[in-house]
Structures are given as structure tokens and as C-alpha cells.
Amino acid sequence: MNRLDAETTPHAGGGDADVSSPPGAEPRTAASSATLRGTSPGAPLQVRGLAKRFGGVTALDGVDLSVASGEAVAVIGPNGAGKSTLLKLISGVHRPTEGEVWLGKQRLDRMPVHRITRTGVALAHQVPRPFHGLTVRDNVRIGAMAGRPHLHSDGIDEILAQCRLDIKASRPADSLRVLDLKRLEVARALATRPRLLMFDEVAAGLVGRELDEAIDLIRQVHAQGITVLLVEHIERVVRELVDRVLVLNWGRPMAEGAPAEIAANEEVRAVYLGDGDETRTPAARRAATPTASDAAVVLALESVSAGYGDMLALRDFSVRVQAGQIVTVLGANGAGKSTLCATIMGAVEARSGSVHALGQDITGMATHHRARLGIAHCQEGRRIFTGLTVAENLMLGAPLALARDEVRGRMERVHAIFPVLAERADQPAGTMSGGQQQMLAVGRALMADPQVLICDEISLGLAPVAIDALYRALAEINSQGVAIVLVEQNVKRALGIADHAVVLSRGRVSYSGSPEALLSDQALDAAYFGTADAASAAGSSPPPVPSAPHPLSASEGDLS
Amino acid sequence: MKTPSVPTGASKALWPAASLAALTVAAFALAPALSLGQLDLSVTLLTYLTIAQAWNVLAGFSGQISLGAxxxxxxxxxxxxxxxxxxGLPWPVAFLGAGVGAALLALLLAVPLLRLRGDYFAVGTLAVSIAIQALLSNWNWAGGASGLTLPTERIPSGGNLYQIAVLVAALAMALTLYVRHSAFGLRLTAVRDNEPAAAGLGVSVYWHRLAALVPTSALTGLAGAVIAFQFVVISPDGVASVNWSLNAVLMSVVGGAGTVLGPVVGVGVVYYGLTRLLQDQQTLSLVIEGLLLVLIVRFAPQGVWPLVCRAVRFPAARRRVSPATAETGSDSSPQRVCQP
Known part of the structure; x- marks a missing residue:
């Protein structure tokens, strides 16, 4: 059946020396195809009339996409547009309702996941999924066994080096930080020796030099000749890596073209990119809500240190937040931002120093007492109850003893800020798009009627247009007198709204002052990583992996 | 299966495998030197070891928590x-038939059971176990509730039975060693840790789960045959009792599931520490067993064996890492982790 289908398949790529075998063929054939592939191990991807319906919900409808062998294409679109669904259909996690997926001459849409992987499709996930009990190296070994023939030990070493994991190879996977986990995700995918490698928002949550490194890694993968398909919200990643962009909206293709064309497309701007007003000056907002220097201090941390076990994640941290102020806390992954939030809320105990809020010393106070005092925490990752309705989620944010009328009143105030939560009050929260879920998370925090709102990474993984809406809402919440502590990775947005900026670097404050002074890239990089740190990192980085010959070809030679 | 070209821990398995072989031969040769009482006790311990080790492979390594031993x-x-x-068939045929029968049952049950995961798999296997016990109680050809009496003149006993038990237990240990050090075992661990991720890396989840279920069931079946030889009379209340399943879980978890030697330690601790010591007080024994399980799960979820290893710092045990000991170490030195 596969043979017959294959003969009628349009061969999209062109210039592709691939003679891949149908699924189920002898490993021997695949091995010989590997050597024939030579320096271009990529394969053309053909997606035709792809549709996916979950019950009555259409996640994807009539998507056509052809990616030539060795090409790099990005898929962008608002949250809930069907981007991840597309990747899941190609990698076999979901079965298409309609349509076909072809890689080279092989039809993928009827194969089980592991066979698709062995055919040469790999997916690096947005949320890394390491095997926690295994070492980094064993994690990669699992992927290495997918190829036919298996990838050799030297090949694994090369991949580990390429992903800069070689020095951490014998560490347990769950000791890795975010950036390394993302590298591991890519390393595992590479170990399966893919002909098509898909990246699902791998750059989400990375910032500064981390982002540079991620882009570099994807570029190297592409330079090996592997076909690349990206789903990404970060414009820079798309601009620097791909030649062609597909825009999805409500599960349908909306536009396709070069990155520059797409950026200029009015329709795309309207539904996805937003007004692009990232660098609204803080002064403009502050003019609207002047903060007197003698305003009451609602939250003050005085030389606070906190950590886990032997490790101090936060050292000697001090900050004062005045009523009606927005203070943003920035920093790279692992800088101590979430520990700070946890310390303010009491989930992590302060080892030294003091925390004062709303006129009380709350250093040793239990978390729920702090919440009653008027500090609300909108946690990273939304943490909404997906099975409950939107209204039920909101109700859970209000104190238990609150009178019904008062609950209703607060809910109306939240609805005024987020009208979409009123429209969808009876809908299960899990069925909303990412942006709406984040609004619900903020709305739920507001149900406690806080005087201080702590927002941890609320723009993570959201489309630009959704972030716009969220930030407008934050400004509105702030104008009602709520002080906001904004922990962010989205530097420009956060600086655009804040009155005061603090940058954390490895648990210490590396900058504290006006947001404007941080707007230049140099200042930001210095604050994020420190200049001395930058020099040492540049010196220790491994030499770039040559793009040709194919780094894996050596190991293939060993096997024959 | 074909030897994969990925380097496996084969070289690291050399010493454990050699020790196992030597121990098996020694235990085999020891038979004439043991008294009847010692032989009987050894058979009991070896049978426990077999079912605990089989459960260990199924649950500890492949993540399928079974209550259906x-x-x-x-x-x-x-x-x-x-x-x-x-x-009129001779006993060796009947004995091997036990393994085949259990493997066939596993293949049959795989159809519904392998659709289940986690708690549901555990409940599913428990349901199967109860159903089989009920079936046997009402099956007249198999003796109904009173069971069957084996023809004593045609079954092995004493030293012979002991040697059979040694072989079966050695088989279980060998399977665990293989799973611990082979590429197949590595993939099983991946399935245990994260099924979708494993599938996404080319691991066939279904076949790996099946490949863990069938051999472990066959081993448990062989242990059942040994028990039949030992007790001569078998009944649904004895050999089909859920106590066997619970003991397999208890011994494996107490010793350390997901390790090779954990169940060996577990059998010793549970049998000598509890069953033997408290055999005159059945109720108290049950209470203490439950309490022990709770304490282990709360304070040493990895089991006793990894705990001992960490205390003693087993020199030969710096291999694969276990989650509990996963702290950030220095970049260059390998993790000092015990999981022999």
C-alpha cells in the first residue's frame, strides 16, 4: 500500500537525493539511504488538506504546507491558532481527521508515533520532557536507538558537544536548569537522526545571550541540511532563521511569505503582531499616574536571602514598592525571580532579612495570612483549574467567608477589566486560548482584592497581540491603585510599563533604578550577565561545529 | 533481540552476571548438605525472591504497578x-507448562490491560486476580474451592525442588540484570519516566510494556508451580491469594524497586523481620507490614537498599542515577550514586 501511494506522491523538494524506504522495510535499506544522503540529510515535507477536529472543536482546517528538503519554515499565529496541533499531527501524537502528511516518499499520518520518529521526524517540545531518572547521556541514548542503524557512541558525544551538554553528560537530567533542559530536548531529537526537526517554541522563556545560543543551535542544525519547521512567538528567532513563514489563525492558513512580507501584512498585524508598541516610554504612563515619592510603602524587602538546601537562590535582596507603583523584576533563567515571588508569599522561608507589607512585618507569616492581608500572587504557568468553568475559577480566588454580593461585585470589576471572562463565564477554563487563560489567572488573583499584585511571567508563551491586551489590563489595574510586582522575561514590555526596574543576576541585584536607563541592549546585557561573565563565557565556549561535512557522517561511516 | 550497536552497560554487567552464575552453581551444589527444614525454608525464600523480582522488573523498571501477581x-x-x-505427563512438562500458561494469560490480558496506565493498571490487575480466584473456586474440574492434590510420587521434592527453586530465582535475577544493563532496559525506563516522550524518540511503548509483562508473568507462573510442588495441595485460597501480590509489592518496595539487589534485601527484611518474627500473631503482623510500607514510602521512597548504599558509599555503584540522589554535582566528576 505504501509503495503504491508513494508512486503517486508529488515530490515537492527537488534536488533531494533521498531514496528512503517505505515503513517496515529492512533496516539495511535505511542504512544505505543514510549514506546516499551525504551532506543533505533533509527530506521534503508535504502537508495536504490537513484538518483536525476534537469533538466539535475544529483545531485545524485545510492546511497545506510544503517544505523543501533542507528548507527552514516558521509557523506563527495567535494562541489557539492550531500551531502546536499542526506539529502534533505531523509527529503523530494526534491523528488527522482529514488530509495527508508525507515525508519524502513516506506517508506519515497513519503510522504510530515511534515509527514516525524512526522515519526521520523529531519534535523538540516547548516544555522539556526529560527522563528524570536517567543521566543526560542516557536520555540522549534513548533517542539514538531510534535510528536505523543506531547512532554510535561517538555520534552521541558529538551531539552532546554540539548542544554544549558534554560536560554535563553524567549528570541526572533533573538537575539541569531551563536552558540546559532545552538543549537536552534538542540533543535527544538530534540523536534520532531526523530528516525533519520541528521546534515548538524552544526559545520561549529565553532571554539575552541564552536566546542567541538557542538561535545559534537551530542555525547549526539547519546548516547540517536537516529540514526545519519552527513554531515561535519571538519575532527575532523567526526573522533570523527562516526564509518562509506560514501564518495560522483559527486553524486556517491566513498568509504565507517571507518574514519581511509577513511583518508588513496588515491583516497579520491586526490578529497577531499587534500594534508593535513595545517600547512605550515609562514616562508616558507615569504622567498619567504620578507616583509621589512620599507615597506609602506597601511592600518592603530588607536584605532578604532565601534558597533551597545548600543553595542560596536569592542573596541580600532589598526593594521598596510604593502604593500604586509598578516594579519590574528582570533576570535570566535561574536568576532567582521565582524564588523572590515565593519568598514574598511565604512559600519559601527567608533565611535572613525581613519582609514588610502594608505596615506589618510578615517575615514569618503563613502564606494564607499574607494573602488575606492583601498580597495576591499570579503564579507562573497560570495554574488555572482547567476542568472548572471560568466563573468557578474566579470564585475560587475570593476569600471563603466573603458575602455573595461582595463576590459578585468583585467579579463584575474583574469582568470590566477582562470582558472576555464575562463572555465565557460558563465555559470550561481549559478550552480557552492561552492568552485568555492568562487573563483568567490574573483575574482570579484580583478576586482577592489585593493591594499588591505579584505577576510571575504572565506573558510567557503568548502571542504579541495577547500580551498587548494583558499589559493594557495591567495598566488599568494599576490605575485603580494596586501596586504591581512584575516578574518578566519580556524585557521591553516590562520596562515600558514599570516605574522602577530591578535586575537579578544569580540571586543578586545587579541593577536597581529607572527603567529608561536599561532600554539599551548593552546596559541590559551588562545587568543580566555582567561584563566579566560575558568574557569568560566567550572564552570557554566550544569551537563552532563545522556545517559540512555532516557531523554525523563520521559515525555512520563507522557502522558500515 | 538483536544486539544494538549503541554501547550498553554490558561491560558493567560482567561482574554482577559472573557473581550470579557462581552463586547459582554454589546454591545448586549445596542441596545435599541442607536439612529438610532448611530446604523448605530456602524454597519459600527463593519463591518470594522470584515474584518480588518479577514485580520489580514490571513495576520498578517499566513503571507498570501490578497487583496481579x-x-x-x-x-x-x-x-x-x-x-x-x-x-500422565512427567513433572518437567507440567512445570514448563506453568510458565507457558502464565505467559499466554499475560498475552491475552495485555489486550485490555495495556490500555490502562498508573492506578488504572493496578486496579485492572487486581480485578483480574480476584476474577481468577473466583473462577477457580467454582471450577469443579479443578477441584473447586477445596483445590487439587498433586500425585506425590510424581513431583519433585526435597533437594530436587530446592534446585528448581534456585534455577527459577536465578532466572528472575538474570532478567533483572539484563533489564538493568541493556539498551532494552534503558528504553523501558524511558517508558516508565515519560511515555509520550519515549514514543517521540522512537520507542514503541506498547511492545516495550508487553515485553516486560509477558516474561515477568511467565516467571511468576513458574514460581506458582514451585509452590504447587512444595505444598502438594493447592487451592484458590492458597495459591490465588492476593497476599502473594501484596508480598511481592512489599518486598520489592521495601528493598528498593528499580534496583537489582533491592528485592533481595526486601525479601530478607520482610520475611525475617516480619513474617517469621510475628508468625504467631497474624493480625499484628499485618498491621506492622502496613505500617512499614507507609514509613518506607514516606521516608525512603527509594527503598532500603539505595539507602544502605548511600550510607556505605558502595564503590562499584556510581552508575545510573536515581531521582532521589539527583542533586547538582560538580561538572566533571560523575555522580556518586548507588544503584547496583
Whole structure:
């Protein structure tokens, strides 16, 4: 059946020396195809009339996409547009309702996941999924066994080096930080020796030099000749890596073209990119809500240190937040931002120093007492109850003893800020798009009627247009007198709204002052990583992996 | 399966495998030197070791928590008994039939059971076990509730039975060693840790789960045959009792599931520390067993063996890492982790 289908398949790529075998063929054939592939191990991807319906919900409808062998294409679109669904259909996690997926001459849409992987499709996930009990190296070994023939030990070493994991190879996977986990995700995918490698928002949550490194890694993968398909919200990643962009909206293709064309497309701007007003000056907002220097201090941390076990994640941290102020806390992954939030809320105990809020010393106070005092925490990752309705989620944010009328009143105030939560009050929260879920998370925090709102990474993984809406809402919440502590990775947005900026670097404050002074890239990089740190990192980085010959070809030679 | 070209821990398995072989030969040769009482005790311990180790491979390594060991023991025991009672076939045939019967049952049950995961798999296997016990109690050809008596003149006993038990237990240990050090075992661990991720890396989840279920069931079936030989009379209340399943879980978890030597330690601790010591006070024994399980799960979820290893810092044990010991170490030195 596969043979017959294959003969009628349009061969999209062109210039592709691939003679891949149908699924189920002898490993021997695949091995010989590997050597024939030579320096271009990529394969053309053909997606035709792809549709996916979950019950009555259409996640994807009539998507056509052809990616030539060795090409790099990005898929962008608002949250809930069907981007991840597309990747899941190609990698076999979901079965298409309609349509076909072809890689080279092989039809993928009827194969089980592991066979698709062995055919040469790999997916690096947005949320890394390491095997926690295994070492980094064993994690990669699992992927290495997918190829036919298996990838050799030297090949694994090369991949580990390429992903800069070689020095951490014998560490347990769950000791890795975010950036390394993302590298591991890519390393595992590479170990399966893919002909098509898909990246699902791998750059989400990375910032500064981390982002540079991620882009570099994807570029190297592409330079090996592997076909690349990206789903990404970060414009820079798309601009620097791909030649062609597909825009999805409500599960349908909306536009396709070069990155520059797409950026200029009015329709795309309207539904996805937003007004692009990232660098609204803080002064403009502050003019609207002047903060007197003698305003009451609602939250003050005085030389606070906190950590886990032997490790101090936060050292000697001090900050004062005045009523009606927005203070943003920035920093790279692992800088101590979430520990700070946890310390303010009491989930992590302060080892030294003091925390004062709303006129009380709350250093040793239990978390729920702090919440009653008027500090609300909108946690990273939304943490909404997906099975409950939107209204039920909101109700859970209000104190238990609150009178019904008062609950209703607060809910109306939240609805005024987020009208979409009123429209969808009876809908299960899990069925909303990412942006709406984040609004619900903020709305739920507001149900406690806080005087201080702590927002941890609320723009993570959201489309630009959704972030716009969220930030407008934050400004509105702030104008009602709520002080906001904004922990962010989205530097420009956060600086655009804040009155005061603090940058954390490895648990210490590396900058504290006006947001404007941080707007230049140099200042930001210095604050994020420190200049001395930058020099040492540049010196220790491994030499770039040559793009040709194919780094894996050596190991293939060993096997024959 | 074909030897994969990925380097496996084969070289690291050399010493454990050699020790196992030597121990097996030594235990085998020891048979004439043991008294009847010692032989009987050894058979009991070795049978416990077999079922604990089988559970360890199934749950500890492949993540399928089963409460159905008794179902496969009963299948093995009854296959042997029925063959001997109703046919004139010699005992070795009946004995091997126990393994085949249990493996067939596993293949059959795989159809519904492998659709289940986690708690649901555990409940599913428990249901199967209870169903089999009920079936046997009402099956007249198999003796109903009173069970069957094996023809004593045609079954092995004493030293011979002991040697059979040694072989079965050695088989279980060898399977665990293989799973611990092979590429197949590595993939099983991946399936345990994160199924979708494993599938996304080319691991066939279904076949790996099946490949763990069938051999472990066959081993449990063989253990059932040994029990049938040992007790001569088998009944649904004995060989199909859920106590077998619970003991397999308890011994494996107490010792350390997901390790090779954990269940060995577990059998010793549970049998000598509890069953033997408190055999005159059945109720108290049950209470203490439950308490022990709670304490272990709360304070040493990895089991006793990894705990001992960490305390002693086993020199030969710096291999694969276990989650509990996963702290950030220095970049260059390998993790000092115990999981022999």
C-alpha cells in the first residue's frame, strides 16, 4: 500500500537525493539511504488538506504546507491558532481527521508515533520532557536507538558537544536548569537522526545571550541540511532563521511569505503582531499616574536571602514598592525571580532579612495570612483549574467567608477589566486560548482584592497581540491603585510599563533604578550577565561545529 | 533481540552476571548438605525472591504497578496441578507448562490491560486476580474451592525442588540484570519516566510494556508451580491469594524497586523481620507490614537498599542515577550514586 501511494506522491523538494524506504522495510535499506544522503540529510515535507477536529472543536482546517528538503519554515499565529496541533499531527501524537502528511516518499499520518520518529521526524517540545531518572547521556541514548542503524557512541558525544551538554553528560537530567533542559530536548531529537526537526517554541522563556545560543543551535542544525519547521512567538528567532513563514489563525492558513512580507501584512498585524508598541516610554504612563515619592510603602524587602538546601537562590535582596507603583523584576533563567515571588508569599522561608507589607512585618507569616492581608500572587504557568468553568475559577480566588454580593461585585470589576471572562463565564477554563487563560489567572488573583499584585511571567508563551491586551489590563489595574510586582522575561514590555526596574543576576541585584536607563541592549546585557561573565563565557565556549561535512557522517561511516 | 550497536552497560554487567552464575552453581551444589527444614525454608525464600523480582522488573523498571501477581501464580500452579492430575505427563512438562500458561494469560490480558496506565493498571490487575480466584473456586474440574492434590510420587521434592527453586530465582535475577544493563532496559525506563516522550524518540511503548509483562508473568507462573510442588495441595485460597501480590509489592518496595539487589534485601527484611518474627500473631503482623510500607514510602521512597548504599558509599555503584540522589554535582566528576 505504501509503495503504491508513494508512486503517486508529488515530490515537492527537488534536488533531494533521498531514496528512503517505505515503513517496515529492512533496516539495511535505511542504512544505505543514510549514506546516499551525504551532506543533505533533509527530506521534503508535504502537508495536504490537513484538518483536525476534537469533538466539535475544529483545531485545524485545510492546511497545506510544503517544505523543501533542507528548507527552514516558521509557523506563527495567535494562541489557539492550531500551531502546536499542526506539529502534533505531523509527529503523530494526534491523528488527522482529514488530509495527508508525507515525508519524502513516506506517508506519515497513519503510522504510530515511534515509527514516525524512526522515519526521520523529531519534535523538540516547548516544555522539556526529560527522563528524570536517567543521566543526560542516557536520555540522549534513548533517542539514538531510534535510528536505523543506531547512532554510535561517538555520534552521541558529538551531539552532546554540539548542544554544549558534554560536560554535563553524567549528570541526572533533573538537575539541569531551563536552558540546559532545552538543549537536552534538542540533543535527544538530534540523536534520532531526523530528516525533519520541528521546534515548538524552544526559545520561549529565553532571554539575552541564552536566546542567541538557542538561535545559534537551530542555525547549526539547519546548516547540517536537516529540514526545519519552527513554531515561535519571538519575532527575532523567526526573522533570523527562516526564509518562509506560514501564518495560522483559527486553524486556517491566513498568509504565507517571507518574514519581511509577513511583518508588513496588515491583516497579520491586526490578529497577531499587534500594534508593535513595545517600547512605550515609562514616562508616558507615569504622567498619567504620578507616583509621589512620599507615597506609602506597601511592600518592603530588607536584605532578604532565601534558597533551597545548600543553595542560596536569592542573596541580600532589598526593594521598596510604593502604593500604586509598578516594579519590574528582570533576570535570566535561574536568576532567582521565582524564588523572590515565593519568598514574598511565604512559600519559601527567608533565611535572613525581613519582609514588610502594608505596615506589618510578615517575615514569618503563613502564606494564607499574607494573602488575606492583601498580597495576591499570579503564579507562573497560570495554574488555572482547567476542568472548572471560568466563573468557578474566579470564585475560587475570593476569600471563603466573603458575602455573595461582595463576590459578585468583585467579579463584575474583574469582568470590566477582562470582558472576555464575562463572555465565557460558563465555559470550561481549559478550552480557552492561552492568552485568555492568562487573563483568567490574573483575574482570579484580583478576586482577592489585593493591594499588591505579584505577576510571575504572565506573558510567557503568548502571542504579541495577547500580551498587548494583558499589559493594557495591567495598566488599568494599576490605575485603580494596586501596586504591581512584575516578574518578566519580556524585557521591553516590562520596562515600558514599570516605574522602577530591578535586575537579578544569580540571586543578586545587579541593577536597581529607572527603567529608561536599561532600554539599551548593552546596559541590559551588562545587568543580566555582567561584563566579566560575558568574557569568560566567550572564552570557554566550544569551537563552532563545522556545517559540512555532516557531523554525523563520521559515525555512520563507522557502522558500515 | 538483536544486539544494538549503541554501547550498553554490558561491560558493567560482567561482574554482577559472573557473581550470579557462581552463586547459582554454589546454591545448586549445596542441596545435599541442607536439612529438610532448611530446604523448605530456602524454597519459600527463593519463591518470594522470584515474584518480588518479577514485580520489580514490571513495576520498578517499566513503571507498570501490578497487583496481579497472584493471578499468574495461580495460573502456573493450576496448570502444573491439572497437567499432573489429569494426564500422565512427567513433572518437567507440567512445570514448563506453568510458565507457558502464565505467559499466554499475560498475552491475552495485555489486550485490555495495556490500555490502562498508573492506578488504572493496578486496579485492572487486581480485578483480574480476584476474577481468577473466583473462577477457580467454582471450577469443579479443578477441584473447586477445596483445590487439587498433586500425585506425590510424581513431583519433585526435597533437594530436587530446592534446585528448581534456585534455577527459577536465578532466572528472575538474570532478567533483572539484563533489564538493568541493556539498551532494552534503558528504553523501558524511558517508558516508565515519560511515555509520550519515549514514543517521540522512537520507542514503541506498547511492545516495550508487553515485553516486560509477558516474561515477568511467565516467571511468576513458574514460581506458582514451585509452590504447587512444595505444598502438594493447592487451592484458590492458597495459591490465588492476593497476599502473594501484596508480598511481592512489599518486598520489592521495601528493598528498593528499580534496583537489582533491592528485592533481595526486601525479601530478607520482610520475611525475617516480619513474617517469621510475628508468625504467631497474624493480625499484628499485618498491621506492622502496613505500617512499614507507609514509613518506607514516606521516608525512603527509594527503598532500603539505595539507602544502605548511600550510607556505605558502595564503590562499584556510581552508575545510573536515581531521582532521589539527583542533586547538582560538580561538572566533571560523575555522580556518586548507588544503584547496583
Amino acid at each position: 497472584a493471578a499468574f501464580m495461580a495460573t502456573g500452579g493450576y496448570t502444573t496441578a491439572l497437567t499432573l492430575v489429569h494426564t
